Amino acid sequence: MTPLLLAVSLLGPVLPIESAEDKPTIVGHWLGVLEVGPTKLTLVMHVGPGEGGSLEGSLDTPEQRAFGVPLETIALEGRSVRFEDPANNARFEGELAGDGETISGTFTQRGIVIPLTLSRAEAADLPRPMEIPGRLQGIWEGPIELPMGQTLRVALRVEPIAGWPGQRSAFFDSLDQGALGIPVSAISLEGERVRFEIKAIAGTFEGTLNEAGTTIEGTWSQSILKLPLTLEKVEKLTERARPQEPKPPFPYRVEELTFENPEAGITLAGTLTLPEGDGPFPAAVMVSGSGPQDRDETLLGHKPFLVIADHLTRAGIAVLRFDDRGVGESTGEFATATSEDFASDALAAVRTLRNRPEIDREAVGIIGHSEGGLVGPMVAARAPEEVGFLVLLAGTGVTGKEILLHQTELIVRASGLSESLIRVQVDSLRTLLSLIEEGRVDELSEDELHALMRDLTAGLEPEDREALENSNPPLAEATNLAVERLQAPWFQFFLEYDPKSALKRVRCPVLALFGEKDVQVDPAQNAKQIEDALASGGNDRVVVEVLPGLNHLFQHAETGSPLEYGAIEETFAPEALGRISSWIREATGRD
Incomplete structure (x- = not known):
């Protein structure tokens, strides 16, 4: 699962x-x-x-x-x-x-x-001193070979501990996913056989150390997957280049600031970049995708919002990007917030810019990515006189339930699983969503719920069913976790909310961009829905485009799978950057 x-x-x-x-x-x-x-x-x-x-x-x-x-x-x-x-x-x-x-x-x-x-x-998941043979001390790095031909760089680090003779600590890094320092729960060397376990991600590795002590060849096991992994001893971890990340000095002004959201009683912190000159300048507020995000929307070593802000400011457009509530230097609580709360934060940012003397108050818009593309129209519908334009990057045009079911199918397929396993994944999710919608999930005992999930595997080939039932985490544990997450406030709002209700009330110019290979927000599912909803409200200042070869992060990609994001050096495709800046300048009367 x-x-x-x-x-x-x-x-x-x-x-x-x-x-x-x-x-x-x-x-x-x-x-x-x-x-x-x-x-x-x-x-x-x-x-x-x-x-x-x-x-x-x-x-x-x-x-x-x-x-x-x-x-x-x-x-x-x-x-x-x-x-x-x-x-x-x-x-x-x-x-x-x-x-x-x-x-x-x-x-x-x-x-x-x-x-x-x-x-x-949990105490068992914490990094702690362990009796690890000295032959394993050092840095071991290699690529997990994924089913669709992709690779995912990982590393095992075994380090000595001063003052603890014979004791060592061990950590696991998923380098391309930006997950570093995951504690290794157990590690052993018996003869030439190496085994280690990471409970926090339900993964295990078993392999053979070569005679020279420089390579461990074996298998990585996680969930129902068993994948080849060869770890080689290295002096230091390799680093992915991020060539688009801008470095100072910048040909524009950079101001660190805070602003209030009086509606929520919180203070948000961000960075405002202002073009050289007196202005007044058109300006954009950047609204991030789901999950706790900093002002740069930092993800897997990429900083998309930093790259976009740098490009736009060089093009004469001021940009305010800010930490989500409860993240970085912003106050408030992220865990209990919904998209409506994030819309309130975005509106506070818009009003902050409109009160700046360097900013053209009639040309302040929102650039929203993923969930931010859902939040932007909510703000524009609520405050039509204050939002001058919208740029929706992989924004949604259907309910969260529809997004989640379709997204699950595309992501699992991109992971290389069989069609029968894909069907079980989607059917399992659809069943859980229906139980939650109907208020029946709390009426079932855990045993009844787990039996219902097992019944969905009945049509699988015996080897697929056995693999799923013996997956790590087990099917029952995975079901419990999914139910817990799906019942949380953010998910409950997301699943039920239909973005068309806000899109129909948007009156400002809109640019909606999608990546052709996006498997998280599929353009085939969302682009026309957004275009039709805006048109039904009488908005004829709309451009909807699907950019060839780009994924959810607007990187040039092979499959669009999220597993590729960190391995791709490009942060944001130049053609997407150019399209955003030229459209904003045109929409605000600068060209």
């Missing part, structure tokens, strides 16, 4: 809501990653009860081989969390999310302030 869960996660991870009657607690284990430029550092916090109702805890920074560093102060006041490590001149301040599963805030050390989100973790 991993492809089903993959399709769900691509639309945005949403967490369960904590009951208002539950008393907040931070007792347990917490895992996060500090990012300082290109450097990523895993941080683990352990919290337990102290004397007299107090809390006590310790920190691990596994990459620095530091475990059990005591915290002098750790406190929870309401939902505000604070801890201090005076010995290292470090402190953290953050807010516990409503579901009690994440703490978002800032980590400060020696005057440097770094955004940090800590997530609850």
